Amino acid sequence: MPARPVTARHFVRLKLRVIGNNFRGQxxxxxxxxxxxxxxxxxAAGGFLALAAPGFADEPRxxxxxxxxxxxILVLGWLLLPLVFxxxxxTLDPARFALLPLxxxxxxxxxxxxxxxxxxxxxxxxxxxxxxxxxxxxxxxPAGLVAAIGAVGGLLLCVxxxxxxxxxxxxxxxxxxxxxxxxxxxxxxxALLGPLQILVLAAAREADWDRLTGVARVVGWTPFGAxxxxxxxxxxxxxxxxxxxxxxxxxxxxxxxxxxxRSLESAMVGAETGTPAKERRGPAGGAVGQLFPxxxxxxxxxxxxxxxxxxxxxxxxxxxxxxNLITVAVVGVFVPVMVNIGGTGFTVxxxxxxxxxxxxxxxxxxxxxxxxxxxxAAVTLANQFGFDGSAYAANVVAGVSGRLELGARMAAFxxxxxxxxxxxxxxxxxxxxxxxxxxxxxxxxxxxxGAGLAINSFMSVxxxxxxxxxxxxxxxxxxxxxxxxxxxxxxxLGSAAAGMPLVVAAALLGEAWLWLALPLGAAYGTGxxxxxxxxxxxxxxxxxxxxxATVTPRR
Numbered sequence: 001m002p003a004r005p006v007t008a009r010h011f012v013r014l015k016l017r018v019i020g021n022n023f024r025g026q027x028x029x030x031x032x033x034x035x036x037x038x039x040x041x042x043x044a045a046g047g048f049l050a051l052a053a054p055g056f057a058d059e060p061r062x063x064x065x066x067x068x069x070x071x072x073i074l075v076l077g078w079l080l081l082p083l084v085f086x087x088x089x090x091t092l093d094p095a096r097f098a099l100l101p102l103x104x105x106x107x108x109x110x111x112x113x114x115x116x117x118x119x120x121x122x123x124x125x126x127x128x129x130x131x132x133x134x135x136x137x138x139x140x141x142p143a144g145l146v147a148a149i150g151a152v153g154g155l156l157l158c159v160x161x162x163x164x165x166x167x168x169x170x171x172x173x174x175x176x177x178x179x180x181x182x183x184x185x186x187x188x189x190x191a192l193l194g195p196l197q198i199l200v201l202a203a204a205r206e207a208d209w210d211r212l213t214g215v216a217r218v219v220g221w222t223p224f225g226a227x228x229x230x231x232x233x234x235x236x237x238x239x240x241x242x243x244x245x246x247x248x249x250x251x252x253x254x255x256x257x258x259x260x261x262r263s264l265e266s267a268m269v270g271a272e273t274g275t276p277a278k279e280r281r282g283p284a285g286g287a288v289g290q291l292f293p294x295x296x297x298x299x300x301x302x303x304x305x306x307x308x309x310x311x312x313x314x315x316x317x318x319x320x321x322x323x324n325l326i327t328v329a330v331v332g333v334f335v336p337v338m339v340n341i342g343g344t345g346f347t348v349x350x351x352x353x354x355x356x357x358x359x360x361x362x363x364x365x366x367x368x369x370x371x372x373x374x375x376x377a378a379v380t381l382a383n384q385f386g387f388d389g390s391a392y393a394a395n396v397v398a399g400v401s402g403r404l405e406l407g408a409r410m411a412a413f414x415x416x417x418x419x420x421x422x423x424x425x426x427x428x429x430x431x432x433x434x435x436x437x438x439x440x441x442x443x444x445x446x447x448x449x450g451a452g453l454a455i456n457s458f459m460s461v462x463x464x465x466x467x468x469x470x471x472x473x474x475x476x477x478x479x480x481x482x483x484x485x486x487x488x489x490x491x492x493l494g495s496a497a498a499g500m501p502l503v504v505a506a507a508l509l510g511e512a513w514l515w516l517a518l519p520l521g522a523a524y525g526t527g528x529x530x531x532x533x534x535x536x537x538x539x540x541x542x543x544x545x546x547x548x549a550t551v552t553p554r555r
Contacts, residue, residue: 374495375451446522
């Protein structure tokens with residue numbers, strides 16, 4: 001009996017089966033999945049109303065502006081947000097298909113079809129119904145039908161772009177020569193989303209609508225706007241533009257899938273480009289000495305030092321962790337600069353107090369913006385045991401105490417982050433033209449970072465979740481993306497609340513804060529981190545077996 005050919009339908013059924021198996025006996029996963037559906041429906045309703053509103057306005061140009069710019073932002077979001085916050089769903093790990101006799105075309109088509117079975121895709125599809133409503137209101141049912149076709153094509157474009165970029169970026173991160181350059185470039189682009197949003201909102205107040213309409217028409221002929229504006233074209237009598245724009249969309253999707261297929265094959269076999277590393281003599285001290293990097297010369301050759309050395313090597317060599325470090329470094333520079341030199345700043349009063357006004361920076365506002373950066377730096381540890389997965393069993397079997405475990409992980413992470421925070425402090429002070437405020441920035445950063453370490457120690461023990469066993473640093477299991485979103489939000493709110501006393505002190509101390517910020521911030525952050533490791537360590541001692549079961553990927 002001849003074997004039946006494998007089609008995309010089999011991949012979809014396999015994904016649904018894997019999702020069902022992952023939910024079996026995991027009540028928290030089911031709860032997170034349901035919560036994600038509810039949140040997705042809420043966003044879908046908001047997006048639907050925003051995209052449908054221009055159809056009932058007196059000015060038809062609003063429909064073009066909304067379709068072109070809104071659709072372009074949607075494509076950018078699908079391109080960049082998985083690299084920074086949410087990751088991509090890899091319930092079907094491509095590496096598990098490496099030994100099967102599947103053609104590249106079959107594999108890409110099947111994984112692409114499986115990627116369409118997700119809550120974000122359904123959410124965006126519902127929201128895009130607003131474009132159809134707008135097209136019907138302006139041009140009747142023919143325009144609505146064309147808008148629906150364009151919306152489906154645009155959604156396929158978003159998913160293809162997301163998978164192609166994350167797969168290619170994951171491959172780049174495995175290359176020792178291009179990993180840092182590629183990561184920095186993409187992280188810079190992703191970090192610019194927030195500043196660009198601020199600039200767009202500020203420019204909208206004094207916008208030249210005629211010029212914006214011209215820009216929207218140009219965007220409509222690019223892959224960022226072509227699928228979203230076809231309904232408006234029909235409504236305005238430009239039916240000839242529809243097949244051309246749909247062709248642009250189809251060609252772009254094809255190119256993205258081809259790009260994905262090239263990087264996907266490398267991801268399946270775990271290949272790494274580049275020449276073999278040159279042999280070099282390790283540091284003196286035998287096997288134990290070679291375990292410790294040079295930056296850990298201060299660490300004792302004991303259990304604590306060994307744990308710190310191991311974590312340091314993990315943060316440097318693991319692509320998933322390294323991507324988080326680069327994101328923190330880039331966002332840590334852009335956010336404070338935009339907040340402090342934006343149009344919503346504070347003037348500096350005679351005693352150093354901040355008053356609303358001219359947009360001139362103040363120590364209070366600087367401390368507040370640094371609070372966000374410190375919290376963002378520490379939130380990476382909210383699921384630190386998820387990075388280990390089943391490898392955490394070695395520490396459980398060895399009987400490593402919770403306080404020692406968390407303290408060593410904090411120290412290893414701080415080896416990279418604390419110098420990074422120092423560089424951010426200097427850069428911000430130079431950019432603002434206030435070199436004397438380096439201590440203010442550094443103190444606020446250390447305080448918020450230490451408070452974030454304390455909060456995230458508890459979050460990593462109580463709210464851990466498993467990550468897929470894949471070489472893609474942005475891969476997430478189904479349901480884990482929702483868990484990561486809630487966990488990140490809760491962690492950031494708790495860390496910000498824990499760091500707020502330093503902002504209050506900045507407002508109360510006035511000019512004295514310029515001198516006291518660094519020592520008080522360093523003391524506050526260090527004390528908070530030590531207290532967090534002490535208290536969360538006791539919780540870890542009681543929950544170590546349950547934590548291991550939680551972070552171990554289910555096959």
